[in-house]
Amino acid sequence: MLRTDHERTADTSAVPAGVEQVDWLHEDGREKLQLRARAKLARVLGRGEQDKRLRRYQALAERRVQRGLAMLSRGRVVVTDRLHAHILSVLLDIPHVALDNNYGKVSGFARQWTGNYEGYRSAATRAEAFEIACADLGAN
Incomplete structure (x- = not known):
């Protein structure tokens, strides 16, 4: 669940093969x-x-x-830079890795409210996020 709008990060590196990249802004x-x-x-x-x-x-x-709930529930681990995807992942108890958006909203919220949640990890880059997500999948 990665942003495609003006709040996305400058890191637009490719996602690993076999990973579905979606943004809930794009409705069918x-x-x-x-x-x-x-x-x-x-x-x-x-x-x-x-x-x-x-x-x-x-x-x-x-x-x-x-x-949004249906989209998040499709994966075993979510990688996101959307605040609401982070919040819903916590509520659904879905392991996830959060990247920050372009002005720090996600990390600020996570530090304050959900940083101790066991299923949450943070990453600075997409590559790091997918590395963490793949490691979490291997552990499960």
């Missing part, structure tokens, strides 16, 4: 169509403009969290 076209259809239905069924907006955002948030 069918998912987008379903979300739009639900939003239109909510607009028709909603009472006021505020209610319509709330329902639309709630449905979008719920769908995206479910999609």
Whole structure:
């Protein structure tokens, strides 16, 4: 789960062969169509403009969290530079290696709140992150 947006790190080295690289910013076209259809239905069924907006955002948030959980659950070890992927990995008890984003948000949060979690490792580079992840896989 590696960032592809403006917060990604400068380290864009390749991921090892056989490793799936994803970013939850990229939604499937069918998912987008379903979300739009639900939003239109909510607009028709909603009472006021505020209610319509709330329902639309709630449905979008719920769908995206479910999609993120499904993505993270596919792997045995997650390598990420996304704060929410780190948090969800902790909550799901998925071993993971966290890289920092471009301004230190991930490491700052981890140091303060989740640094003692047994399934968490940190790395400075992608190469180091995948080395740690592969070593963790070998230990399991």
